[in-house]
Amino acid sequence: IMHIKSMYFLLLISLSASSRVRAGGELNEELCSRDNQCLSGHCLKEWHSFWTGVCCECETHDDCEGKGISRPGELPKAFCYQEEGTKKFCSKWKHGKPIDGNGYPLHLPSKANKGPDWIRRFIHEVDNEPAMSQVWHWDLNNQPEGTTIDVNETHVSIPLYTQTLAGYSRTYHVFGNEHETGIATSTFMSNQYSIISTKAYAGMTEKYHTLTYDGVLPTSRADRIKEELRNRPAKMQRRAEQGYKVRSYAQMGALIPAKVADTFLEAGQDQVHLESLRKYVKGLLLESSTIKVNHDNFWLPSWSAEAKEALEYAKSYKSIKSENHCKHFEDGYGIVVTDTHIEIPLNSPWVTLGGETATSPEYHMGFNTGISIAKYDTEKNSLEFHYKAYQQFRYYADPEEDRSEEPIQSALWLAQFSPEHPISDVDGRSDQYYRLEPYWYQGMLASYKKIPIDYSIYDRGNDICDKKVREKLSGKWDDAKLEQAQVQETDNVLEDLMDLHSLMQILVDGAACSNFMKADFGPNTTGFGTLEFFVSAHLILEFDPHVTEEMATKQFWDDWDTFYKNTASI
Numbered sequence: 001i002m003h004i005k006s007m008y009f010l011l012l013i014s015l016s017a018s019s020r021v022r023a024g025g026e027l028n029e030e031l032c033s034r035d036n037q038c039l040s041g042h043c044l045k046e047w048h049s050f051w052t053g054v055c056c057e058c059e060t061h062d063d064c065e066g067k068g069i070s071r072p073g074e075l076p077k078a079f080c081y082q083e084e085g086t087k088k089f090c091s092k093w094k095h096g097k098p099i100d101g102n103g104y105p106l107h108l109p110s111k112a113n114k115g116p117d118w119i120r121r122f123i124h125e126v127d128n129e130p131a132m133s134q135v136w137h138w139d140l141n142n143q144p145e146g147t148t149i150d151v152n153e154t155h156v157s158i159p160l161y162t163q164t165l166a167g168y169s170r171t172y173h174v175f176g177n178e179h180e181t182g183i184a185t186s187t188f189m190s191n192q193y194s195i196i197s198t199k200a201y202a203g204m205t206e207k208y209h210t211l212t213y214d215g216v217l218p219t220s221r222a223d224r225i226k227e228e229l230r231n232r233p234a235k236m237q238r239r240a241e242q243g244y245k246v247r248s249y250a251q252m253g254a255l256i257p258a259k260v261a262d263t264f265l266e267a268g269q270d271q272v273h274l275e276s277l278r279k280y281v282k283g284l285l286l287e288s289s290t291i292k293v294n295h296d297n298f299w300l301p302s303w304s305a306e307a308k309e310a311l312e313y314a315k316s317y318k319s320i321k322s323e324n325h326c327k328h329f330e331d332g333y334g335i336v337v338t339d340t341h342i343e344i345p346l347n348s349p350w351v352t353l354g355g356e357t358a359t360s361p362e363y364h365m366g367f368n369t370g371i372s373i374a375k376y377d378t379e380k381n382s383l384e385f386h387y388k389a390y391q392q393f394r395y396y397a398d399p400e401e402d403r404s405e406e407p408i409q410s411a412l413w414l415a416q417f418s419p420e421h422p423i424s425d426v427d428g429r430s431d432q433y434y435r436l437e438p439y440w441y442q443g444m445l446a447s448y449k450k451i452p453i454d455y456s457i458y459d460r461g462n463d464i465c466d467k468k469v470r471e472k473l474s475g476k477w478d479d480a481k482l483e484q485a486q487v488q489e490t491d492n493v494l495e496d497l498m499d500l501h502s503l504m505q506i507l508v509d510g511a512a513c514s515n516f517m518k519a520d521f522g523p524n525t526t527g528f529g530t531l532e533f534f535v536s537a538h539l540i541l542e543f544d545p546h547v548t549e550e551m552a553t554k555q556f557w558d559d560w561d562t563f564y565k566n567t568a569s570i
Contacts, residue, residue, distance in 0.1 A: 030055045030087075044088060056088040064090035070430035073197035073330075073353070075271035078432070095434065099427040104267040106410075107438035109254040109446035110399045110530060116438075117410055119267040119395065121427050124174050124415040131392035131415040132368055134170040135300050136184060137307035138383040144556070144563060149383060151376050156383055157341045158188050161547050163556045165563065167310030168208065169303040174392050174413040181310040182211040182319065183560045187551070190337045190544050194328050196265065196367065197353050201331035202342050205539065207557045209319035209520055211310055217320060221398050222361035222525045225455055229524055232452070240452040248508045248528050250448030256504075257441070261534055262433045268367040268393030272428025273414050274353075276421050277390060281333065281349050281371060291347050291373060298349065298373045300386050307384070314560065315568035322520035324535050325356040326542065329372070349373045352387060357535050359526045360519035363401075364410075365534065366394035371417065390415045397531055453527040457511060458518040465513035470553070473510050476502050477540065477549040506552075507536050513553045514539075520558075 031052055032043035038055035042063060045053035058080035061068030066078025070092075081096040082088040091097075105116035124131050140149050147164055150157045158164070164186050172178040186206045194200030229237075255261070284291070291298055329335050333350035336343040344350075352372040357365045370389035376382070393412045414423050457464065511517070511528050517535065519526040526532065543551045 042088075054087060058088050058090050068432075070094075070266075070271075070432045071198045072195065072265050072269065073199055073271065073274060075275070075428060075430055092430070094431050099429050099431060099434070104263075104429060104431075104434060105436060106260075106263055106267055106395065107258070107435065108260065108397060108399070108530065109251075109258065110397075110449060114399065116436075117395070119393075119410055119412060121270065121412045121414065121429070122174075123423055124413050126173065126415075129173050129415065130370060130388040130390050130417070131174045131413045132170065132172050132370070132387075132389035133300050133303055134168060134385075134387045134389075135303035135307045136166040136168050136186075136385045136387075137304065137311065138164060138166045139311055140381045140383060142311075142567065144559070151346075151383065153346075155343050155345055156374055156376060157343050159341055160188055160190065160337070161543075161551060163187060163554075163559070165560050167307040167314070169306035169310065171303070172392065174415075175394065177214075179214040180210050180212060181306050181313070183209045183310060183314050183564070185209070185557050185560055187554075188342045189542070189547075189551075190342075191328055191542060193542060193544070195261075195538065195541060196326075196328050196355055197330060199330040199332070199351075200328040200353070202335055202337050203326060203328040203542070205542070205551070206325040206327065207516055208323040208325060209558075209560060210321045210323070211313045211317040211319060213320060217361065219361035219521075220401060221363050222521055224400065225360075225525050229455060236452055240454040241456070243451040244454045244457060244528065245508055247448050247451040247453065248511075248533075249504060250451075251528075251530070252504050252507065252533060254446050254448060255530065255533060258439050259433045260530075261537075263435075264365070264395065264534075265367070266430050266433055268395070268412055269369070269430075270391055270412065270414060270428040271430060272424050272426060273391060274369050274428075276424070277369065277371070277417060278330070278351055280418055280421050281351055284349060285333065291349060298371070298386055298388070299375070300388070304384055304386070308382070311564070314564035316565075319520035319561070321358070321361060322518075323356060323358045324516060325354060326538065327372075328353045328355075344374050346374050346376050352389075354389065355538065357531050359517070359529075359531055359535075360521040361525065362396075363398040363529075363531060364394055364396045365531050366392065368392045388417075390417045453529060455524045455527045457528055458515070458526050459523045461512035461515060461518065465510065465553075469509055470513065473506060473513075474549070476506055477510075477545075477552065503537065503540070506540060507533065510552060511536055514557070515555050516557045518558065 032038050032055050033052055035041050035043045037043060040055060040057050042056050042059050043053045044056045044059055058064050061080050064077050064080055066076035068078055070076065070078045075092050077090040077092050079091050079094040080088050081091045083096060103118040103120035105118055107116050138149065143149065143165060144163045147159060147162050166184045166186060168184045169181045184206050186204045188204050191200045191203040330351040334345040334348055335350060349371050352370055354368045368389035369391040370387055372385055372387045375384045375386065391414055395410045416423055516539065517526060517532055540548055540552050
């Protein structure tokens with residue numbers, strides 16, 4: 001009898017829950033006993049309640065739009081989150097809310113004993129001024145042999161994976177109007193493997209050679225390295241050269257499993273602001289496919305004049321520093337990539353995302369996001385890109401320098417691109433890899449710092465990357481890309497490292513196979529450190545597999561000097 005009464009009591013509970021079902025499966029008071037009683041399809045039951053539960057939006061990350069992954073350039077509701085006393089729901093943020101005013105913590109292994117660097121988000125409040133402005137000027141009558149850029153009334157057609165040379169002028173308005181001009185050695189590429197944006201379609205890989213710099217060029221890092229090398233015993237230098245591989249593998253073993261590159265991307269991209277920018281540009285294209293030539297909102301006349309002037313400087317000036325950048329052109333704005341060329345519409349805006357790294361005489365990396373537009377001068381037969389960035393991130397990665405004070409600091413800056421699109425008060429950065437504390441193994445793995453760094457590696461490229469090494473690496477370049485694509489989202493250190501074995505071998509043994517990373521500032525000022533690793537990995541992983549080896553071993557990045565000096569002598 002007691003057994004029958006118990007069954008009857010449980011049946012009443014079940015019927016009570018079922019009686020609360022409304023049309024469409026929604027529950028009064030949100031009680032449920034089965035998944036199909038909830039609009040979301042999720043009836044969550046606690047361990048102590050077998051028969052009844054509560055309707056919720058999700059039970060695990062897999063029930064949400066992004067399935068626990070917030071990819072670069074996106075901010076989906078990816079994470080199933082629950083605060084104490086509340087129901088589970090799908091959130092754009094892994095921690096259930098936007099990043100607060102303290103900023104985003106970056107944990108760099110080389111700074112393991114100094115705590116995180118907090119990357120704050122600032123608003124650039126100067127009217128009608130972007131965070132950064134830049135113009136490239138290509139003289140189509142004077143390009144390297146084999147490079148032919150064709151232009152018609154509507155489009156410019158540029159060969160892929162071919163050396164191009166342009167004058168440039170650039171100003172970082174958010175960094176005290178830091179301004180420079182020079183020569184950009186660039187190659188255009190198909191870019192469907194981007195690690196910066198899932199919407200990337202095409203882009204450029206660039207090495208910048210600075211010819212003029214307003215003010216005093218900061219050289220404290222390079223000066224410190226030179227002083228260190230002057231006092232470094234010959235025995236220690238031999239140890240640095242002989243221990244290069246051990247140090248490099250150990251460094252990557254500290255950086256890769258700790259997701260350091262992923263945290264850099266998260267700290268330096270505001271996805272809400274980026275998505276607003278995309279909608280703005282697509283709205284402009286709906287109004288008109290082209291923009292009036294020399295429209296004040298897009299053209300940068302003074303930068304245009306300086307970029308053209310830089311081509312004359314190149315005939316007699318020497319480069320005072322170099323930087324390594326990339327640009328990523330997003331899909332959906334009229335750009336077309338064929339097997340051999342990139343075709344870009346003239347006078348029509350598109351969204352661009354950029355990455356940039358300086359390794360000597362300063363040591364910082366960053367990202368920017370903005371609007372690009374191409375202009376062709378029929379009289380001069382010249383092509384220009386005008387670029388206004390409305391996000392600018394910079395991170396100073398030198399563990400020996402404190403760059404936390406304003407106005408130059410590690411930070412993300414946003415600028416307004418239209419009064420109709422005000423900057424959101426909400427910090428739009430994702431937080432999939434956000435951690436208040438570093439991974440437990442990060443400090444332990446940072447022991448690679450005990451091996452002195454070899455600052456001569458890029459100056460000894462021909463000696464290090466000889467025929468024997470190139471033959472050894474042949475056939476592994478494509479494997480590196482394929483393995484990278486197959487790395488799982490996991491915190492398993494050994495699994496991550498084993499998945500990336502070919503990539504790590506390519507990065508270490510092939511680091512000096514190109515002069516892309518060789519510093520213009522002077523010899524023996526750049527080693528295979530944190531930023532050099534990221535740049536090299538990016539260079540390999542961004543290119544299409546069939547050209548990876550070719551592009552990662554190119555030696556044309558410094559040919560601009562001879563090219564323009566020879567032009568001057570004609």
